[in-house]
Amino acid sequence: MGQHRMAESPREAALTMRGVSKTYRSGLLGRGAKHQAVRELDLDVPVGTVHALLGPNGAGKTTSVAMVATLLEPDAGQITVGGIDARANPGRVRDIIGVSGQYAAVDGNLTGFENLRMVAQLYGHSRREASSRAREMIDELDLTAAADRPMRTYSGGMRRRLDLAGAVINRPSLVILDEPTTGLDPRGRRQIWEVIDQLVQSGTTVLLTTQYLEEADELADEITLIDGGVVQARGTPQSLKSRYGRSELRIEVPAAACADEIAAALGQVGTGEPQRLDDRNWEVPIDAGTRSAVAAVQVLQDRGVECIDAVVTAPTLDAVFLALTGSNANREAADVV
Known part of the structure; x- marks a missing residue:
């Protein structure tokens, strides 16, 4: 998006x-x-x-x-x-501005329409204009069928949509x-x-x-x-x-394959320490995408190890998050005694 x-x-x-x-x-x-x-x-x-x-x-x-x-x-x-x-x-x-928090700011005893009309009135709109705005937002957020039902009957997703409607009702x-x-x-x-x-x-x-x-x-x-x-x-x-993530190469080999040979082969093509995930699967960080996968298959073959499968995963925000957060130094720097 x-x-x-x-x-x-x-x-x-x-x-x-x-x-x-x-x-x-x-x-x-x-x-x-x-x-x-x-x-x-x-x-x-x-x-x-x-x-x-x-x-x-x-x-x-x-x-x-x-x-x-x-x-x-x-x-x-x-x-x-x-x-x-x-x-x-x-x-x-x-x-x-409009603000929507972690918990839906709605009254479960009022209908969806009544909740939005109340929010619009709090923004200073007349009752007639507030009603018009509330109906308009309900239509835009596909809540028309539930507009006149008590909020306590709404699902979590519907409550959040209504909360968003309240946050944007004043445009x-x-x-x-x-x-x-x-x-x-x-x-x-x-x-x-x-x-x-x-x-x-x-x-x-x-x-x-x-x-x-x-x-x-x-x-x-x-x-x-x-x-x-x-x-x-x-x-x-x-x-x-x-910038901060890394691609990973995961390979599958026969369970009886020599671990030392696999580690040595992956060490040649990877940018970090190979990790043994189980009897058949290994993982190593790489920097050349599919070319690293092709190279790994060739090096394994040269060492007499069959490669059953090789998959390259792209960098993720999870890797970025783990690489850049959680440092004790960061947290200590934020505390002033």
């Missing part, structure tokens, strides 16, 4: 962050140890794109989006949303989605992905946090990966996979 949008000419920024930092204080009256959740974060999100913030639990993702949403005040730095200084004019920023220019598909089954996640893609196709900008790497790969035009409150890498999904 998203990777095609970045090929266009440069766009104006929907969101800019420069040197944004946030420190939490623990203990009674905030007199205890300090924890720096976000450190000098820079971010540029062009209009009409999806930008994903990735990182492990506690990396600073939710703190970052909460500052953009004006729910938290940064300790330092500048945040500009649609050309508006968020620190100086938080009220104006709230008028042009915001920037929508902030904090882990919008957490807990959904694959069908529900796919439905939310389709809604997000429709939003962006209509010109809306999306700032997304997610724990699902497949989701970021599918939706994001660009990714910023953070750990311990510090940016570790940024780029398109493909550029991150090319």
Whole structure:
């Protein structure tokens, strides 16, 4: 989805962050140890794109989006949303953004329509205009058949779609989605992905946090990966996979084949230590794709080892994530005593 949008000419920024930092204080009256959740974060999100913030639990993702949403005040730095200084004019920023969190912000006793009408009225619309907006969003998100049913009868995916509808009912220019598909089954996640893609196709900008790497790969035009409150890498999904990921060659050999010969052969063509997965399967990182596979088959044959199968897997965001996060040094650097 998203990777095609970045090929266009440069766009104006929907969101800019420069040197944004946030420190939490623990203990009674905030007199205890300090924890720096976000450190000098820079971010540029062009209009009409999806930008994903990735990182492990506690990396600073939710703190970052909460500052953009004006729910938290940064300790330092500048945040500009649609050309508006968020620190100086938080009220104006709230008028042009929508926020959808990890848990659907809906009242189970009200119908879907009543929930959306209430949200629209909270934005300042008259009851008549709020009703019109609510019906329009329900139609757009394919919830018409369930519009007048109590929310408690909705599936998880339907609740999330309704929550998204509430986030965009005021036609915001920037929508902030904090882990919008957490807990959904694959069908529900796919439905939310389709809604997000429709939003962006209509010109809306999306700032997304997610724990699902497949989701970021599918939706994001660009990714910023953070750990311990510090940016570790940024780029398109493909550029991150090319830069930090690695291809793997997996081979299958007869169970009786000599392990020493296999390890030596794979060591000749791989870029790292060969790993024996079981009696028949081995894996080794490579850098020449199918050429490495062909070379491995030839070297194995030269050593008298039959290769039953050879498969090359492309780099993944999972590999990037594991390579760039989880460092104790990163986490220690984010703690200020």
